Amino acid sequence: MRRYIAIWFRHLKTDWMIRRQPELKDIPFVMAAPEHGRMVIKAANAAAQEKGIDVNMVVADCRAILPTLQVLDDKPELTEKLLNALAEWCLRYTPVVAVDIPDGLILDVSGCPHLWGGEPSYLKDIIAKLSGFGYDVRVAIADTIGTAWAVSRYGKVSQIVERYGQLEALHPLPPAALRLDTSVLERLNKLGLYQIKDFIKMPRKALRRRFGDVLLKRLDQALGQEYEAIHPIQPIEPYQERLPSLEPIRTATGIEIALKQLLEKLCLRLAKEEKGLRKCVFKCYRIDGAVKQIETGTSRPSRNANHLFKLFEQKIATIEPALGIEVFTIDAPVVEDISAVQDALWNFSEGGNGTAIGELLDRIAGKLGMNSIHRYLPDEHYWPERSVKLATSLLEQPLISWRTDLPRPVHLLPAPEIIEVTVPMPDYPPMLFRYKGELHNVSKADGPERIEQEWWLQHGLYRDYYCIEDEKGARYWVFRSGSYKQGDPQWFIHGFFA
Amino acid sequence: MQRPKKVSGLRLNTGLWEMEKAFPGQAFPLGAVHEFISHAKEDAAATNGFIAALISQLVNKGTTLWVSNKRTIFPPALNAFGIEPERIIFIDLWRQKDVLWAIEEALKCDAVSTVIGELSELSFTESRRLQLAVEQSRVTGFIHRYNPKIENVTACVSRWNIKPIISETYGIPGTGFPRWNVQLLKVRNGKPGSWQIECSAGQFRYINRQAFTDTEIQKRKAG
Numbered sequence: 227m228r229r230y231i232a233i234w235f236r237h238l239k240t241d242w243m244i245r246r247q248p249e250l251k252d253i254p255f256v257m258a259a260p261e262h263g264r265m266v267i268k269a270a271n272a273a274a275q276e277k278g279i280d281v282n283m284v285v286a287d288c289r290a291i292l293p294t295l296q297v298l299d300d301k302p303e304l305t306e307k308l309l310n311a312l313a314e315w316c317l318r319y320t321p322v323v324a325v326d327i328p329d330g331l332i333l334d335v336s337g338c339p340h341l342w343g344g345e346p347s348y349l350k351d352i353i354a355k356l357s358g359f360g361y362d363v364r365v366a367i368a369d370t371i372g373t374a375w376a377v378s379r380y381g382k383v384s385q386i387v388e389r390y391g392q393l394e395a396l397h398p399l400p401p402a403a404l405r406l407d408t409s410v411l412e413r414l415n416k417l418g419l420y421q422i423k424d425f426i427k428m429p430r431k432a433l434r435r436r437f438g439d440v441l442l443k444r445l446d447q448a449l450g451q452e453y454e455a456i457h458p459i460q461p462i463e464p465y466q467e468r469l470p471s472l473e474p475i476r477t478a479t480g481i482e483i484a485l486k487q488l489l490e491k492l493c494l495r496l497a498k499e500e501k502g503l504r505k506c507v508f509k510c511y512r513i514d515g516a517v518k519q520i521e522t523g524t525s526r527p528s529r530n531a532n533h534l535f536k537l538f539e540q541k542i543a544t545i546e547p548a549l550g551i552e553v554f555t556i557d558a559p560v561v562e563d564i565s566a567v568q569d570a571l572w573n574f575s576e577g578g579n580g581t582a583i584g585e586l587l588d589r590i591a592g593k594l595g596m597n598s599i600h601r602y603l604p605d606e607h608y609w610p611e612r613s614v615k616l617a618t619s620l621l622e623q624p625l626i627s628w629r630t631d632l633p634r635p636v637h638l639l640p641a642p643e644i645i646e647v648t649v650p651m652p653d654y655p656p657m658l659f660r661y662k663g664e665l666h667n668v669s670k671a672d673g674p675e676r677i678e679q680e681w682w683l684q685h686g687l688y689r690d691y692y693c694i695e696d697e698k699g700a701r702y703w704v705f706r707s708g709s710y711k712q713g714d715p716q717w718f719i720h721g722f723f724a
Numbered sequence: 725m726q727r728p729k730k731v732s733g734l735r736l737n738t739g740l741w742e743m744e745k746a747f748p749g750q751a752f753p754l755g756a757v758h759e760f761i762s763h764a765k766e767d768a769a770a771t772n773g774f775i776a777a778l779i780s781q782l783v784n785k786g787t788t789l790w791v792s793n794k795r796t797i798f799p800p801a802l803n804a805f806g807i808e809p810e811r812i813i814f815i816d817l818w819r820q821k822d823v824l825w826a827i828e829e830a831l832k833c834d835a836v837s838t839v840i841g842e843l844s845e846l847s848f849t850e851s852r853r854l855q856l857a858v859e860q861s862r863v864t865g866f867i868h869r870y871n872p873k874i875e876n877v878t879a880c881v882s883r884w885n886i887k888p889i890i891s892e893t894y895g896i897p898g899t900g901f902p903r904w905n906v907q908l909l910k911v912r913n914g915k916p917g918s919w920q921i922e923c924s925a926g927q928f929r930y931i932n933r934q935a936f937t938d939t940e941i942q943k944r945k946a947g
Contacts, residue, residue, distance in 0.1 A: 581835075582833055582834070582835035583787050583833070583835050583836065585833075586829060586830060586833040586835070586836070587813070589829060590815060590826055590829065590830075593822075593825070594815075594817055594822050594826065598815055598816055598817055599813060599814070599815055600813070600814040600815075600816060601810060601812070601813050601814065602799040602809055602810065602814070603810055604800065604809075610798075613800060614798075614799050614800060614809075617810065620813070623810070624810050628800055628803050628808070628809060629800065629803075630803045630804065633804075634798060634800045634801040634803075634804070635769070635798055635801055636769050636772055636773045636776070636797065636798060636801040636802070636804075636805075637765070637768065637769040637772065637796040637797065637798060638796060638797075638798035638801075639796065640796070669890070670890075670891065670893060670898065670899045670900075671898070671899070672897070672898035672899045693898070693899050694899070695890065695891060695899045697890075698766075698888075698890075699887075699888045699889040699890040699891065699903065700764075700766035700770075700888050701766075701769075701888060701891070701899060701902070702766075721798060722765055722766055722768075722769035722796075723769060723773075723899075723902065724769050724770050724772065724773020724774070724776075724801075724805075724888070724902045724904075724923075
């Protein structure tokens with residue numbers, strides 16, 4: 227069972243302003259921004275709120291209420307920045323902290339409060355620390371995010387909602403505690419449903435018809451019948467290991483030992499969780515403050531420490547230890563599941579050791595670059611240069627079958643090369659041709675195979691391909707670009723048959 | 725240097741008994757490095773065609789790496805030699821040094837079944853390294869040297885030279901199936917020889933010149 231804490235910063239921005247300028251503490255002031263040609267209040271401090279000045283009011287009206295009101299410029303990006311900073315600060319309480327725009331934080335504290343000696347002292351600590359910074363906060367803890375949110379904003383009794391106590395806690399609260407749109411709230415208000423207990427027992431069908439799915443969804447989320455996801459600011463448990471060294475490390479051997487230890491720790495953890503890493507970053511923190519890092523990637527998820535070490539081994543020489551390295555860390559920013567299905571393709575190799583192939587390719591890619599490894603799949607084009615495409619992964623299978631009905635040369639020149647030919651008649655294969663200064667007498671010929679330009683990709687002349695064999699038995703693939711009707715067409719050699 | 729051992733459970737069935745007699749133990753040596761030399765572009769294409777037809781059985785049993793600098797192989801054509809082109813992983817490099825390194829790494833990996841390396845120069849020391857690598861891993865290597873400066877002695881188990889010869893069309897217009905003059909110039913513990921071979925649909929066949937006398941062709945035409 228999970229436990230969540232919702233923290234509500236009642237005057238987030240103005241509290242921050244007071245922290246920056248303590249002289250503002252007891253003066254009523256607001257932060258305003260222009261909207262539709264008038265200044266509208268975006269945040270008001272406690273002193274201003276006592277005088278009846280609140281958010282979304284127009285500054286001119288408020289000046290009428292309180293002529294001494296101080297108006298400051300609003301900083302729209304401040305909210306998110308502040309909340310992110312506060313969320314990071316809250317990581318000391320739990321590893322899962324999410325920002326709840328515009329004025330709160332959500333903490334997943336499952337299994338944490340007992341470390342502070344129970345929930346009451348846990349909450350007391352949070353409130354004391356945040357109030358110490360000058361923030362006016364309200365906090366509530368409950369089984370669900372929805373209830374914690376509701377109680378933190380509107381609760382009057384207790385900030386701790388007992389296990390399974392969501393229903394009782396929600397009963398006296400106003401519908402606004404369910405995080406609903408103003409339009410739904412207005413409708414509820416119009417019907418005289420001022421408290422959640424007024425409508426929580428109503429048939430779901432009726433509620434859905436009148437207020438839409440949102441109300442039911444929010445109710446379910448608050449009661450814990452529907453799961454609600456949060457986006458933690460720090461992804462849960464990054465795959466990271468660190469190794470501080472007693473004395474600054476300056477030698478390559480020292481770095482290697484550190485790397486091996488870290489990789490073993492990391493791989494042990496990956497093995498436990500049935501995962502493998504795709505990307506790995508090894509960082510060395512030097513005493514002079516500089517950070518040197520090397521990184522490597524794998525073509526398939528891997529958790530083989532020896533293999534990963536080999537990938538790094540070639541790059542260790544690039545680390546400059548200078549005065550020495552005091553801390554080593556290793557991160558695995560990209561981690562994937564290693565499943566049995568992924569090994570399937572490689573099973574055609576006897577013994578099914580596809581991992582070994584993956585590791586071999588990683589080594590090659592690590593030293594010589596990923597773009598040196600190619601695998602080809604058929605593509606739906608007749609144009610010879612486009613008839614193959616690169617496979618994006620080693621596991622990709624061809625979607626269409628390879629064409630086998632037409633002859634294709636075993637060697638294809640990267641670009642067709644011009645040849646001089648003698649042709650007996652138009653539309654006939656050449657009788658003889660000259661390629662690289664050497665004369666070839668054609669004894670056998672096959673063709674033509676006409677390949678038209680794919681006009682939606684490229685304009686130009688079509689090609690008439692001939693397979694020809696010279697008097698020595700060598701076989702060539704030549705083509706005529708265009709026809710004799712359009713003038714003097716050029717002939718090219720494009721490949722060699724076996 | 726070790727005698728090439730037979731790879732357990734694997735035997736390359738070339739269908740060419742007469743050629744296989746040239747090898748020690750009457751079997752094509754697997755788990756060894758073979759060397760092919762070609763000088764002209766036409767010969768290079770024929771050599772690659774012959775290699776492709778030779779390894780078609782091995783490709784479908786394991787992974788094949790084709791390491792080369794200045795590669796000209798057109799993958800769809802490999803189908804004609806009985807290979808599914810997507811099963812081959814091509815490694816294209818520029819520098820001779822990198823090609824050699826990649827070939828050696830691939831030959832060391834026992835999950836690979838065949839490695840084809842295209843490069844021009846191969847010194848004795850380098851070939852010795854490759855040979856030592858396959859003695860451990862039992863991978864079969866084919867080194868295709870195109871236009872080498874000198875045909876130096878290497879530690880490879882055999883040296884071949886393939887040249888295209890005039891194809892037979894049996895009177896039908898067009899070109900016939902590829903035909904090669906296969907020369908086994910050197911083979912360790914075997915007898916070098918020379919054969920004329922035709923390859924159709926990934927299968928080898930000897931060209932028996934007597935079988936196709938003029939009368940035979942006349943009969944076929946009439947038939």
